[in-house]
Amino acid sequence: MTSSRLNSYYGFTRTPFGRDLAPAMLHRHASFEQAAARVTWCVSERAIGVITGEVGVGKTAAVRSVLTTLDPSRHSVIYIPNPAVGVRGIHMMIVTALGGAPAHHTATLIPQTADALAAEHHERGKTPIIVLDEGHLLSHQQLEAVRMLTNHDMDSASTAAVLLIGQPTLKRQMRLGVLAALEQRILLRYTMTGMTQAETADYIRHHTGLAGRSDTLFSDDAANLIHETGRGHPRQINKLAITALTAAFAENKAIVDESSVRAAITELTTD
Secondary structure, rough: OHHHHHHHHHHOOOOOOOOOHHHHHOOOOOOHHHHHHHHHHHHHHOEEEEOOOOOOHHHHHHHHHOOOOOOOOOOHHHHHHHHHHHHHHHHHHHHHHOOOOOOOHHHHHHHHHHHHHHHHHHHOOOOOEEOOOHHOOOOOOHHHHHHHOOOHHHOOOOEEEEEEEEHHHHHHHHHHHHHHHHHHHHEEEEEEEOHHHHHHHHHHHHHHHHOOOOOOOHHHHHHHHHHHHHHOOHHHHHHHHHHHHHHHOOOOOOOOOOOHHHHHHHHHOOO
């Protein structure tokens, strides 16, 4: 079955529950708003912030919603999605993002990176924002390197904001004694949680509304089961909802009911 047939059957103007939404179109439930507010504050204070939460809870989306609204003439976003690049890789990506050519030797590269961040702030009047995704995979050496970048020349104020995004293990990792110096410099910590049952129902209505359906398309029982199964996590709710829609379509149903959701759960949990 193609998405065009599903869209035609339900009168959608676009396929719902997709991941290609513009930040302004994202559903802003309470935990999302709390994370976004803290990220905004972290950027304004050029502080180190840690946003944690389970897989699929919407951490990156919340951070992205803030970063895309920033004035590019006043901010430089440096997004590092993969910790596997190592300590040297982090420094190289920062220097490259700020328009420099990374030095070959690490001993030269590290101060070059700090100088590039300082120049971006003091000379160009822009706040560098280093975003490290999958932060729970960062090594102790990488985390210590991040701390050092925010302590250039022992300035009382950092020249950059740093956002660490990761799963709950990141929060536990930060409490280790070897990272005490970094832990003391973190000014913001927030753990995102799943949506409430009411927020999940609103989330589903929001996404079907974006697709052109302002009426009720999921029964209350269906929405409740999606919430319970998906634990209020947007990524899982998206999978369950679109699979349930497909199941309902296959049976020529006008409404997604509880049985359609149960069919979706079976499909998604069966190898």
